[in-house]
């Protein structure tokens with residue numbers, strides 16, 4: 545069943561006494577089901593191209609190289625899939641290694657909580673490693689990394705690699721990617737531009753900066769007469785960190 549339709553129905557439709565009494569769920573059955581959920585992730589492919597379970601299974605098998613076999617099940621027609629892993633370690637390896645892409649489209653993973661109600665899952669967030677470039681040496685500190693990362697999303701980790709400050713941030717992918725930050729370096733109005741580069745960045749729009757479509761398909765695309773809008777080209781491939789070759793070379 546279509547996930548959007550389920551969500552819309554769940555908002556307006558409440559079953560009542562006329563539909564019969566409330567059924568108690570079998571406790572042992574619930575425990576068994578929850579244990580199975582501990583081996584699952586639910587992933588939504590964010591992009592216009594439909595994915596299929598065989599394609600995802602084949603592609604990710606080559607990329608993840610897990611210890612145990614895993615299965616993919618299609619959950620709805622809107623690119624949502626359940627991934628069932630052979631061990632908790634495998635599941636954590638995949639979840640901890642986000643973001644993952646297939647055919648340059650992001651797969652947004654959610655750990656099912658509670659009973660795993662799909663209509664309550666939020667696929668709007670994922671985590672990226674982001675290099676913060678052009679940081680003055682005096683600002684190469686954890687304090688500044690924290691402060692700047694919080695402008696992007698929720699900070700998860702910090703590291704310094706070959707003199708580059710990197711932050712791992714959980715961010716809302718329905719909002720435009722942040723290109724950087726302007727930082728005042730003195731009281732005379734001088735500023736430095738800190739530029740962000742994202743590791744394993746999937747397809748995104750160079751016009752509006754949102755993940756999941758390209759500029760040609762941009763719903764916000766507009767023209768002034770025959771000319772493209774003046775803020776075009778604010779985003780670009782320069783935002784992909786050079787140290788992050790795509791991990792989805794296997795196409796389906």
Ligand SMILES: [Zn+2]
Nearest residue numbers: 749752762763
């Ligand atoms: Zn766009």
